[in-house]
Amino acid sequence: APIMPPDLSKCHDAKAPALHDHCCPPYDPSETISEYGFPATPLRVRRPAHLVKDDQEYLDKYKEAVRRMKNLPEDHPWNYYQQANIHCQYCNDAYYQQNTDDVPVQVHFSWIFLPWHRYYLHFYERILGKLIDDDTFTIPFWNWDTKEGMTFPAIFQDASSPLYDSKRDQRHVKDGAILDLKYAYTDNPASDSEIIRENLCFIQKTFKYSLSLAELFMGDPVRAGEKEIQEANGQLEVIHNAAHMWVGEPDGYKEDMGDFSTAARDSVFYCHHSNVDRMWDIYRNLRGNQVEFEDKDWLDSTFLFHDENEQLVKIGDCLNPTKLRYTFEQVPLPWLGKIN
Numbered sequence: 001a002p003i004m005p006p007d008l009s010k011c012h013d014a015k016a017p018a019l020h021d022h023c024c025p026p027y028d029p030s031e032t033i034s035e036y037g038f039p040a041t042p043l044r045v046r047r048p049a050h051l052v053k054d055d056q057e058y059l060d061k062y063k064e065a066v067r068r069m070k071n072l073p074e075d076h077p078w079n080y081y082q083q084a085n086i087h088c089q090y091c092n093d094a095y096y097q098q099n100t101d102d103v104p105v106q107v108h109f110s111w112i113f114l115p116w117h118r119y120y121l122h123f124y125e126r127i128l129g130k131l132i133d134d135d136t137f138t139i140p141f142w143n144w145d146t147k148e149g150m151t152f153p154a155i156f157q158d159a160s161s162p163l164y165d166s167k168r169d170q171r172h173v174k175d176g177a178i179l180d181l182k183y184a185y186t187d188n189p190a191s192d193s194e195i196i197r198e199n200l201c202f203i204q205k206t207f208k209y210s211l212s213l214a215e216l217f218m219g220d221p222v223r224a225g226e227k228e229i230q231e232a233n234g235q236l237e238v239i240h241n242a243a244h245m246w247v248g249e250p251d252g253y254k255e256d257m258g259d260f261s262t263a264a265r266d267s268v269f270y271c272h273h274s275n276v277d278r279m280w281d282i283y284r285n286l287r288g289n290q291v292e293f294e295d296k297d298w299l300d301s302t303f304l305f306h307d308e309n310e311q312l313v314k315i316g317d318c319l320n321p322t323k324l325r326y327t328f329e330q331v332p333l334p335w336l337g338k339i340n
């Protein structure tokens with residue numbers, strides 16, 4: 001059977017030492033749960049973070065939206081830290097699956113990784129848009145699959161901006177360090193140009209080897225009542241982990257980006273995931289828009305997100321981002337090479 005959302009009244013301590021194990025949202029039993037009405041906005045275009053850097057008008061809006069989100073009352077579901085806690089709830093075992101008392105709802109390590117994060121970003125982006133009353137607002141993507149985008153995006157580096165986060169590995173996020181897509185807490189001694197080349201080859205191989213088998217790219221099946229196992233993750237998730245580790249602090253709980261419970265407290269999280277989401281979209285296009293898993297247990301897996309109220313969403317409804325009314329600016333894919 002498909003994974004179903006948890007009983008929201010039963011949030012408990014998470015396995016999240018960085019947050020003293022607390023990341024449950026305020027619970028309001030009077031809130032209604034309903035099917036999500038997909039937005040009817042104009043098609044919104046997400047752009048690369050390194051290219052919006054000089055678009056002052058856009059940046060002002062983005063910063064203002066995040067500033068407002070941070071200034072909402074602490075217990076408001078749209079509050080910046082409440083939004084970040086959602087990630088903790090679904091990654092650090094704050095909810096058990098319905099009808100079980102020890103199987104957590106876990107959105108990593110399986111075929112629900114990409115769809116769950118797609119919806120998570122979607123609701124986050126829509127909330128930011130509403131806070132500045134702009135239906136066209138999009139979050140940028142960290143274009144780490146191209147040379148120009150392989151450094152930490154400058155727009156998150158200004159210490160006076162709401163997009164800033166002090167809990168990062170300063171050696172990496174400072175100007176010019178090249179992100180290593182195989183990073184796991186050891187710096188790659190190769191030259192910058194060599195790391196860039198390795199990254200592009202790695203992305204190319206990932207696509208090439210997984211084009212004919214969606215599990216390899218997306219992650220293995222997980223069904224109701226089953227526990228995820230870490231080794232079941234897809235190769236895109238593996239690549240994505242490198243950026244988390246590379247941005248987070250090297251010590252302690254690796255906050256913010258390097259720990260599930262705190263990762264989404266850094267605004268760059270959403271920008272990073274926007275590119276992960278884009279990689280999925282490219283993968284899908286390369287496969288002629290074929291449905292990755294013709295399996296009811298995947299297509300009917302259901303999540304809950306808080307918009308105006310609690311909204312039920314199914315994986316089967318997010319496979320094409322245009323249904324969510326967004327798309328990505330087309331930029332060169334230097335790794336594509338001879339994949340086809």
Ligand code: C2O
Nearest residue numbers: 087091108240244
């Ligand atoms: Cu839920 Cu980048 O992880």
